[in-house]
Amino acid sequence: MKHVLTIAGSDCSGGAGVQADLKTMSAHRCFAMSVITAITAQNTQAVNDVLDIPPAMIEAQIDAIFTDIRVDAVKIGMVSVSDSIRAIAGKLRQYTPPFVVVDPVMVSKSGYDLLRPEAASALKELLLPLATIVTPNVPEAEKLAGMSIRSEDDIKEAAQRIYALGAKQVLIKGGHSDGQPTDWLFDGQKFTAFPGKRIDTPNTHGTGCTLSSAIASNLALGHPVEQAVELAKQYIQTAIEHSIPLGHGHGPVNHFYEYYGGEC
Ligand SMILES: Nc1ncnc2c1ncn2[C@@H]1O[C@H](COP(=O)(O)OP(=O)(O)OP(=O)(O)O)[C@@H](O)[C@H]1O
Numbered sequence: 001m002k003h004v005l006t007i008a009g010s011d012c013s014g015g016a017g018v019q020a021d022l023k024t025m026s027a028h029r030c031f032a033m034s035v036i037t038a039i040t041a042q043n044t045q046a047v048n049d050v051l052d053i054p055p056a057m058i059e060a061q062i063d064a065i066f067t068d069i070r071v072d073a074v075k076i077g078m079v080s081v082s083d084s085i086r087a088i089a090g091k092l093r094q095y096t097p098p099f100v101v102v103d104p105v106m107v108s109k110s111g112y113d114l115l116r117p118e119a120a121s122a123l124k125e126l127l128l129p130l131a132t133i134v135t136p137n138v139p140e141a142e143k144l145a146g147m148s149i150r151s152e153d154d155i156k157e158a159a160q161r162i163y164a165l166g167a168k169q170v171l172i173k174g175g176h177s178d179g180q181p182t183d184w185l186f187d188g189q190k191f192t193a194f195p196g197k198r199i200d201t202p203n204t205h206g207t208g209c210t211l212s213s214a215i216a217s218n219l220a221l222g223h224p225v226e227q228a229v230e231l232a233k234q235y236i237q238t239a240i241e242h243s244i245p246l247g248h249g250h251g252p253v254n255h256f257y258e259y260y261g262g263e264c
């Protein structure tokens with residue numbers, strides 16, 4: 001069995017963050033582990049509060065796992081403060097897991113800033129160089145690349161700029177674009193498009209967390225990056241198609257469909 005670790009924030013409503021990651025990794029039949037960077041009080045409508053876990057406690061969680069258990073892939077999600085980013089980067093340099101997927105979470109679907117402005121440069125300088133693949137959505141890619149994105153050419157220019165920050169591969173996701181949700185992968189040489197079919201639903205809470213965890217699971221399972229993304233794209237497409245009308249805002253995507261081959 002492969003062992004996959006998420007380093008991310010907790011979403012008590014179960015749609016995004018660590019909870020989405022653990023469900024996704026389990027659906028891929030991987031053993032899922034978590035290092036919690038922050039506790040959020042949120043639901044499908046809003047993030048009401050965030051408590052950042054002290055960096056020493058983040059380090060202690062990482063040490064507890066790596067000193068005892070083989071880790072086949074790591075996914076990093078919400079890390080809001082630069083001291084926590086620095087702590088995580090230091091530990092990953094120490095333990096050198098084979099694959100690191102960085103989802104540069106910045107703003108929740110409900111509009112809350114999950115990355116403090118002071119931490120943006122730490123994310124760029126400390127986490128991107130460790131990334132096997134970084135998976136920004138369009139607004140995140142705009143921030144990382146320092147440019148606005150309005151066209152396919154802009155996506156390609158932004159991917160090249162983000163690649164230059166040190167990530168080995170860059171996947172710019174198309175969920176926030178107009179039209180069909182095509183994701184673009186850049187490996188330093190070529191661009192590969194992963195087309196999707198847009199589902200007209202408000203229930204897309206946790207799509208980015210799910211996609212990056214599916215990529216991490218597929219890398220742990222031995223798939224090369226391009227195939228890991230292709231399979232993850234199929235996973236998120238099905239999970240959105242069967243998403244759950246839970247709560248009064250953005251409901252979660254459905255992982256049970258992949259677990260049991262049917263609705264829960
Ligand atoms: N309505 C949709 N229909 C089909 N696919 C979608 C839809 N919305 C997003 N996707 C796909 O879901 C994945 C996540 O993309 P998205 O751009 O939503 O990421 P994100 O904004 O980081 O997600 P999150 O807000 O959950 O962090 C991508 O593969 C994207 O193409």
Ligand SMILES: Cc1ncc(COP(=O)(O)O)c(N)n1
Nearest residue numbers: 009016017078108109205206
């Ligand atoms: C702990 C945590 N991590 C990530 C997200 C982003 O997910 P979304 O953009 O769907 O709100 C979130 N809301 N909460």
